[in-house]
Amino acid sequence: MSKLVIVGTVAFDAIETPFGKTDKILGGAATFIGLAASQFDVDASVVSIVGGDFPQEYLDLLVDKNIDISGIEMVKEGKTFFWSGRYHNDMNSRDTLATELNVLADFKPEVPQAYRDAEVVMLGNLHPLVQMSVLEQMETKPKMVILDTMNFWMDCALDDLHKVIKKVDVITINDEEARQLTGEYSLVVAARKIHEMGPKYVVIKKGEHGALLFHEDNVFYAPALPLEEVFDPTGAGDTFAGGFAGYIAKTGDISFENMKNAVIYGSTLASFCVEKFGTERMKQLSSSDVHQRLNQFKSLTQFEIVLE
Amino acid sequence: MSKLVIVGTVAFDAIETPFGKTDKILGGAATFIGLAASQFDVDASVVSIVGGDFPQEYLDLLVDKNIDISGIEMVKEGKTFFWSGRYHNDMNSRDTLATELNVLADFKPEVPQAYRDAEVVMLGNLHPLVQMSVLEQMETKPKMVILDTMNFWMDCALDDLHKVIKKVDVITINDEEARQLTGEYSLVVAARKIHEMGPKYVVIKKGEHGALLFHEDNVFYAPALPLEEVFDPTGAGDTFAGGFAGYIAKTGDISFENMKNAVIYGSTLASFCVEKFGTERMKQLSSSDVHQRLNQFKSLTQFEIVLE
Numbered sequence: 001m002s003k004l005v006i007v008g009t010v011a012f013d014a015i016e017t018p019f020g021k022t023d024k025i026l027g028g029a030a031t032f033i034g035l036a037a038s039q040f041d042v043d044a045s046v047v048s049i050v051g052g053d054f055p056q057e058y059l060d061l062l063v064d065k066n067i068d069i070s071g072i073e074m075v076k077e078g079k080t081f082f083w084s085g086r087y088h089n090d091m092n093s094r095d096t097l098a099t100e101l102n103v104l105a106d107f108k109p110e111v112p113q114a115y116r117d118a119e120v121v122m123l124g125n126l127h128p129l130v131q132m133s134v135l136e137q138m139e140t141k142p143k144m145v146i147l148d149t150m151n152f153w154m155d156c157a158l159d160d161l162h163k164v165i166k167k168v169d170v171i172t173i174n175d176e177e178a179r180q181l182t183g184e185y186s187l188v189v190a191a192r193k194i195h196e197m198g199p200k201y202v203v204i205k206k207g208e209h210g211a212l213l214f215h216e217d218n219v220f221y222a223p224a225l226p227l228e229e230v231f232d233p234t235g236a237g238d239t240f241a242g243g244f245a246g247y248i249a250k251t252g253d254i255s256f257e258n259m260k261n262a263v264i265y266g267s268t269l270a271s272f273c274v275e276k277f278g279t280e281r282m283k284q285l286s287s288s289d290v291h292q293r294l295n296q297f298k299s300l301t302q303f304e305i306v307l308e
Numbered sequence: 309m310s311k312l313v314i315v316g317t318v319a320f321d322a323i324e325t326p327f328g329k330t331d332k333i334l335g336g337a338a339t340f341i342g343l344a345a346s347q348f349d350v351d352a353s354v355v356s357i358v359g360g361d362f363p364q365e366y367l368d369l370l371v372d373k374n375i376d377i378s379g380i381e382m383v384k385e386g387k388t389f390f391w392s393g394r395y396h397n398d399m400n401s402r403d404t405l406a407t408e409l410n411v412l413a414d415f416k417p418e419v420p421q422a423y424r425d426a427e428v429v430m431l432g433n434l435h436p437l438v439q440m441s442v443l444e445q446m447e448t449k450p451k452m453v454i455l456d457t458m459n460f461w462m463d464c465a466l467d468d469l470h471k472v473i474k475k476v477d478v479i480t481i482n483d484e485e486a487r488q489l490t491g492e493y494s495l496v497v498a499a500r501k502i503h504e505m506g507p508k509y510v511v512i513k514k515g516e517h518g519a520l521l522f523h524e525d526n527v528f529y530a531p532a533l534p535l536e537e538v539f540d541p542t543g544a545g546d547t548f549a550g551g552f553a554g555y556i557a558k559t560g561d562i563s564f565e566n567m568k569n570a571v572i573y574g575s576t577l578a579s580f581c582v583e584k585f586g587t588e589r590m591k592q593l594s595s596s597d598v599h600q601r602l603n604q605f606k607s608l609t610q611f612e613i614v615l616e
Contacts, residue, residue: 090493185398188536209517212534221531221608226520228496260611291615300529301609303568307599 002249003043005115006033007134008124008148008238009081009104010048010058010072013278014097016086017232025278026058027083029124029148032235035282036242036269037122038065039290040250045115047071047134049107051078061283070112078103091230092207111137119143119252122245123168124238125150128160135167144254146170147199148241151177166198169254172241174205187212188219201259203244205237213263215256222263223300225271225293232277236270239282243269268293311351312557313423314341315442316432316456316546317412318356318366318380321586322392325399325540333586334366335391337432337456340543343590344550344577345430346373347598348558353423355379355442357415359386369591378420386411399538400515419445427451427560430553431476432546433458436468443475452562454478455507456549459485474506477562480549482513495520496527509567511552513545521571523564530571533579533604540585544578547590551577576601 013027030046037044045068054074062069079102087094109130116139123131125148135145147168153161154177165171171194179185182193191202191214202214208230210223243266244259251258268290275281321335338354345352353376360383370377387410395402417438424447431439433456443453455476461469462485473479479502487493490501499510499522510522516538518531551574559566576598583589 186536188534206517209514210529210531219534219608220611221518221534223518223529223531226496226527226529228494257612261613264611264613294613294615298613300527301611303528303572303609304565305569305572305602305606307602 001041001043002120002252003045003115003118004037004120004122004245004249005045005047005111005118005134005138006030006037006122006124006242006245007047007109007131008033008122008126010046010050010054011081011083013234014082014084015232015234015277016097017091018087018089019231020277022277024082026061027234027278028081029126029238031062031279032238032273032282033122033124033242033245034062034067035065035279036239036266036273037246037249038067039243039269039285039287040246042246042249044068044246044249045071045112045118047109047111049073049075049103049109051080051103052076054080068112068115071110071115073110075103085234087233091233109134116140120245120249121145122241123147123164124241128153128157128164132160132164132167135164143252144169144248146172146241146245146248148172148238149177151180154180162197165194168199170201170203170244171199172203172205172237172244174207174237178202178204188214203263205240207233207236211240211263211267213259215259218256220256220260220263222267222297224267225296225300227271227274230274233274234278236273239273240266240270242266264294264297268297309349309351310428310557310560311353311423311426312345312428312430312553313353313355313419313426313442313446314338314345314430314432314550314553315355315417315439316341316434317389318354318358318362319389319391321542322390322406323540323542323585324394324405326395326397327539328585330585332390334369335542335586336389337434337546339370339587340546340581340590341430341432341550341553342370342375343373343587344547344574344581345554345557346375347551347577347593347595348554350554350557352376352554352557353379353420353426355417355419357381357383357411357417359388359411360384362388376420376423379418379423381418383411393542395541399541417442424448428553428557429453430549431455431472432549436461436465436472440468440472440475443472451560452477452556454480454549454553456480456546457485459488462488470505473502476507478509478511479507480511480513480545480552482515482545486510486512511571513548515541515544519548519571519575521567523567526564528564528568528571530575530605531609532575533601533608535579535582538582541582542586544581547581548574548578550574572602572605576605
């Protein structure tokens with residue numbers, strides 16, 4: 001059983017969409033990544049920080065999914081990171097209503113000793129220096145390090161971001177962020193420039209338009225499943241990354257062909273995430289749900305053209 | 309050899325992109341559709357109208373591609389339809405600088421007698437009443453009628469558009485137009501509403517984000533090939549439709565499985581169209597170019613996940 005280290009936020013989210021709104025519910029990048037990765041037979045550990053206000057039932061949920069939580073520090077007198085946002089009618093854009101860093105402001109991640117030889121490391125969206133400190137704690141070189149990031153760090157910590165990007169095998173980034181990071185509009189050219197920054201594999205997430213995986217001159221495209229309705233996009237990108245990382249950890253195969261499958265698994269799991277608020281859908285996800293949807297992805301994309 | 313009737317504009321275009329600009333060059337929906345369909349072993353006839361200013365060499369080009377031009381009326385004292393546009397930096401939006409209808413204002417299409425039993429009819433973007441008059445001239449029921457249209461006709465001839473939509477098997481339409489036609493943001497819901505208007509098959513073109521084919525509860529997704537640079541998007545949608553229609557006419561197979569292939573051929577040909585100004589790339593396209601790019605589409609989209 002492969003080990004997977006996941007660092008990222010474990011948080012409270014409050015979400016408004018055209019379909020309704022929530023109070024503070026379970027959120028955070030590491031939460032979504034962990035829930036997605038838990039679909040695979042991997043030994044995953046989440047490294048994060050929460051406050052004394054964080055409910056035991058949320059921690060129990062992670063433990064129920066066989067996720068190790070010994071790397072989640074609880075600061076009794078502190079408050080959990082909180083994010084609140086409102087999605088616009090098209091669900092493709094959102095306004096941030098509140099960001100309260102709270103305990104996250106002083107987060108010094110500590111990878112549990114038992115996971116410092118993990119084969120796969122997933123660096124969820126966080127300050128690049130925090131991501132770097134996790135890498136530095138690894139005692140054996142991981143087979144694969146995957147980094148997710150966002151435009152915020154390009155605006156305020158670009159040099160640090162470049163340093164951590166240089167150290168990773170795979171970067172997952174959305175289309176606008178890829179353009180911002182490289183100054184290139186064409187995603188093909190942007191991916192090439194990001195390759196030159198370090199990562200051998202570049203995954204560009206395009207939301208409802210799917211995801212592209214680049215490696216040297218190869219490119220693979222996984223569509224998003226066309227859905228009648230996107231109920232809440234929160235966590236879809238993290239779920240995609242968690243599915244990708246979990247599948248790689250499970251198979252231990254880092255060939256391009258296998259990474260295509262990882263992208264398909266990521267898209268498949270993300271297609272569930274958006275069906276309900278927050279983690280609601282991911283909590284109840286069965287392996288037969290996943291199988292059924294993988295078959296939908298096959299019929300969505302596979303064709304038979306025989307060339308004479 | 310199947311017969312294919314194509315009705316649409318044969319025109320002059322003048323195009324500005326960030327890469328340069330052209331004088332009046334060969335353009336028009338039927339031109340792009342015809343050039344794309346000519347990649348297949350079909351007997352295609354273009355039904356259109358031009359003025360006395362239309363160069364013989366442009367007509368010769370179509371004849372060289374084995375396209376029947378007996379249905380292209382030439383009005384000696386008239387001027388050819390002219391369109392001019394300027395693309396923005398992102399190449400996804402454009403301003404129309406000029407539209408001179410000229411001879412198109414009085415276009416009464418006449419399908420050549422030898423083609424009134426054609427198996428496939430491709431109604432390129434034109435006033436819906438003009439499209440309807442072509443259908444009315446068919447003496448045997450075509451195996452498949454494909455309609456392309458645009459938002460302009462929704463704004464100014466919606467009732468007539470609904471009448472012709474009701475008569476066709478396949479509609480090709482872009483995402484914004486599908487939303488305008490149905491008032492639905494979700495393309496899945498929009499496709500269902502368009503089904504209810506008549507067409508059994510709905511193709512929604514999403515430009516650089518590919519195309520979706522809907523039929524009852526089935527959906528197929530063909531990505532656009534990720535390109536380093538899109539030089540000129542003019543005619544890409546018509547080229548897609550022409551590839552689709554040509555492949556259906558060649559194979560004579562209107563099953564959903566075969567229509568998937570038609571969509572892939574359409575995307576493949578459209579990926580060439582945008583590489584140069586106007587029809588330049590399509591004029592020189594060889595079948596080995598097409599085979600090579602179909603293989604790129606395969607490696608772009610095909611994966612092997614074995615479900616236990």
